[in-house]
Amino acid sequence: MYETKTKAEKLKLLVKIVFPILVTQVAMYLVTFFDIYMTARYGTDDLAGVSIGSSFWVPVYIGLAGILMSITPIVAQLMGAKKKESVKEAVQQGIYLAILLATIVFLFFFIFIDTLLGFMELEPAVADVASRYIFAMSLGLIPLFVYNALRSYIDALGATRVTMVITLLSAPINVFFNYLFIFGNFGFPELGGAGAGLASAITYWLVLLIASVIIHTQNPFSSYQIFRKWERVSITRWKEISRIGVPIGISIFAETSIFSAVTFMLAVYGTITIAAHQIALNFTSLLYMLPLSISMGATILVGYEVGAARYKDARQYSWLSVGTAIVISFVSAAILYFLREPIAELYSSDPAVIELAVQFLVFAALFQLSDAIQAPVQGALRGYKDVNITFIMALISYWVIGLPVGYLLARFTDFGAFGYWIGLIAGLTAGAVTLSLRLLLIQKKFSKNQPN
Numbered sequence: 001m002y003e004t005k006t007k008a009e010k011l012k013l014l015v016k017i018v019f020p021i022l023v024t025q026v027a028m029y030l031v032t033f034f035d036i037y038m039t040a041r042y043g044t045d046d047l048a049g050v051s052i053g054s055s056f057w058v059p060v061y062i063g064l065a066g067i068l069m070s071i072t073p074i075v076a077q078l079m080g081a082k083k084k085e086s087v088k089e090a091v092q093q094g095i096y097l098a099i100l101l102a103t104i105v106f107l108f109f110f111i112f113i114d115t116l117l118g119f120m121e122l123e124p125a126v127a128d129v130a131s132r133y134i135f136a137m138s139l140g141l142i143p144l145f146v147y148n149a150l151r152s153y154i155d156a157l158g159a160t161r162v163t164m165v166i167t168l169l170s171a172p173i174n175v176f177f178n179y180l181f182i183f184g185n186f187g188f189p190e191l192g193g194a195g196a197g198l199a200s201a202i203t204y205w206l207v208l209l210i211a212s213v214i215i216h217t218q219n220p221f222s223s224y225q226i227f228r229k230w231e232r233v234s235i236t237r238w239k240e241i242s243r244i245g246v247p248i249g250i251s252i253f254a255e256t257s258i259f260s261a262v263t264f265m266l267a268v269y270g271t272i273t274i275a276a277h278q279i280a281l282n283f284t285s286l287l288y289m290l291p292l293s294i295s296m297g298a299t300i301l302v303g304y305e306v307g308a309a310r311y312k313d314a315r316q317y318s319w320l321s322v323g324t325a326i327v328i329s330f331v332s333a334a335i336l337y338f339l340r341e342p343i344a345e346l347y348s349s350d351p352a353v354i355e356l357a358v359q360f361l362v363f364a365a366l367f368q369l370s371d372a373i374q375a376p377v378q379g380a381l382r383g384y385k386d387v388n389i390t391f392i393m394a395l396i397s398y399w400v401i402g403l404p405v406g407y408l409l410a411r412f413t414d415f416g417a418f419g420y421w422i423g424l425i426a427g428l429t430a431g432a433v434t435l436s437l438r439l440l441l442i443q444k445k446f447s448k449n450q451p452n
Helices: 007-042 044-068 071-080 084-118 124-138 141-156 160-168 170-181 193-217 235-269 271-307 311-338 340-347 351-366 368-383 388-412 418-447
Strands: none
Touching: 007 044, 007 160, 007 170, 007 193, 007 271, 007 311, 007 340, 044 084, 044 124, 044 141, 044 193, 044 235, 044 271, 071 084, 071 141, 071 235, 071 271, 071 368, 084 124, 084 141, 084 235, 124 193, 141 160, 141 193, 141 271, 160 170, 160 193, 170 193, 235 271, 235 368, 235 388, 235 418, 271 311, 271 340, 271 351, 271 368, 311 340, 311 351, 311 368, 311 418, 340 351, 351 368, 351 418, 368 388, 368 418, 388 418
16 A cells, blocks of 8 residues: 555555455455355245345354454554564464454354254244254354455455455355355265355355465565564553454444344244345345445545544545545446346346335335445544444444334334335435444544644
8 A cells, every 4th residue: 555645545455445345345255145046046035044044144154253344444554553573473363363263153153053043933943943054154154254354454455356256256156156055066965055054154164264375475465474473462562453343243244134133023924925025135245345345445545544643634534535425326226226126136026026126125215325325434433443332333223223213114104114114225325324423523623633
């Protein structure tokens, strides 16, 4: 990374940083995307089972992996402050923490998942697929979490193209193993939805191996000697990572888990509704990779400028990121609205599922603008290391406003299952407004400390 003087230079650097992140995020998400898509082609019961399994898996993984995202602003600010000698320790401690978190999640799913599924009113076949999918996916937890720590380090150095290349390999690897284990091709066992989980686990191990080799052998990463002379576990460093990372993780968990909560509540409407909801959510999540990538780029660039005490530049990067995401949101909304039928037909040949998914996609188009604002604003706030108030705002927006509104509309109006999606729109909009106000306040606070 480097210092920029004009807004044109900033936009150019933003695109340079964000584009590889976008490709990386899309490639990472394609693992889940193809799990859903290829399972949908296998059968409706398996699709519903994987949908329920993903609703348990995704928020827990993303929430805890969000803790490791703190490595990005930590390393970015160290680089901006010319403290390169401290980078190695920060990354190594992040790896230790990643292994611990992965182990905790694995044990949680191993012990409690069948009990949790038992509380839901699921058809036996759907519950069985969900349980087997989660267990198979959990076999890849350690490499997935460790890779997140390493990726945060790579991105913080501004080398986002490297993670792009690494992660691009994950999609074809995942599709290949899905082809083997979901459908039982070439003599492999036909596992249906559970096969998608196993394919993902294998993919995560291979991606970690590739990333580790590059970091160990290629410059500029090898100069930091991340895998040599390992430091002892440092509770002090863990506290720093957690102090920034836990609020990030809770904030992300609050946002992603509300979608899972909606999926659970839709279970009472039957397998067809769950499948249609998951189709709309799956494709919408793919489009969300755009504002999410801009958000991650904002964290890197804002963090770098804050570390260098260039607060005016940090402010410009913040709002440049938001503006770019807003423009993109109109394109995303148009895709969801005008292509809603082809999108639904891409996933399923069941007429009942397609008809319902088309209706869900209309509501998905409506919250694109709110998503486009709140994501980069959160990214900018992380660059300032402002994360505590942010996660409280996220909890209120999604769980105090969004979910209750959805429940009331679904239960006491004619909207039915669609009421939950209206609640999602309300929660995301509230988050966009409150987080933007917080960013303005933080920027005003930092501008007072701007060196002359």
